[in-house]
Structures are given as C-alpha cells and as structure tokens.
Amino acid sequence: MPIVRVEMFEGRDRETKQKLVKSLTAEMARxxxxxxxxxxxxxxxxxxxxxxxxxxxxxxxxxx
Numbered sequence: 703m704p705i706v707r708v709e710m711f712e713g714r715d716r717e718t719k720q721k722l723v724k725s726l727t728a729e730m731a732r733x734x735x736x737x738x739x740x741x742x743x744x745x746x747x748x749x750x751x752x753x754x755x756x757x758x759x760x761x762x763x764x765x766x
Contacts, residue, residue, distance in 0.1 A: 704730050705742045711760065712747035719745055 706726050714722075723743045731738045750761035 703740050703742060704734060704736055705744065706730055707744045707746070709746045709748055711753065711764075712749055714747075 708722065708726070722745070726743050727738050727741045730736070730741045750764060750766075751759060753760040755763055
C-alpha cells in the first residue's frame, strides 16, 4: 500500500486537490505496478505562518 504525502500551502480548492490526488495515484500505480486502489494520498495544508524557507516565514516571503 503506497502512501503519498503532500504538504503544501493552504488555500487550494477541492477540485484542485481532486486533480492532484487523481494524478498522483495514476503515476504511483504506473511507476510501481501496484493497483490504483491501493494508493493512498494524504494532503496536509500548512499555513504560510507555519512554514519556514531560508530562515524566514513563508508568509513574509510570499505575502498574499
């Protein structure tokens, strides 16, 4: 049972996440030879306030 974990900035809508899950599932199955039904995708939305890049908060580097 492959598990794909994705951490990304919050704010993407359900449709975008669905496309991501579908794409990652298909590619994992293709590369590993497993069934798509066995692939799990876990998406974790992270606030820019809780993400650091190069010593700065992402909220500072990428303000909305």
